[in-house]
Amino acid sequence: MKKSKFTEEQIAYALRQVESGTPPADVCRQLGVSEVTFYIWKKKYAHLGPRRVQQTPPSASSHYGKPDSQE
Numbered sequence: 001m002k003k004s005k006f007t008e009e010q011i012a013y014a015l016r017q018v019e020s021g022t023p024p025a026d027v028c029r030q031l032g033v034s035e036v037t038f039y040i041w042k043k044k045y046a047h048l049g050p051r052r053v054q055q056t057p058p059s060a061s062s063h064y065g066k067p068d069s070q071e
Contacts, residue, residue: 006031011041018042 004011010031017027018038028038 006033008045011045014038015042015045 014027014031018024024035024038028035031038
């Protein structure tokens with residue numbers, strides 16, 4: 001599966017913008033993604049809620065597919 005170039009924080013921010021009243025088409029245009037991608041994000045991250053997405057450890061997404069370094 002291809003890794004997204006957007007972090008979960010960026011996706012959560014886009015979802016919050018739409019929840020606050022910004023049209024989805026405008027948010028998608030600003031991010032440079034299709035509305036289909038936006039609605040996939042909405043489906044994938046809506047059940048987590050904005051606080052849960054923010055609490056996701058950044059290392060989980062930044063080290064995807066990389067072995068942990070042993071010190």
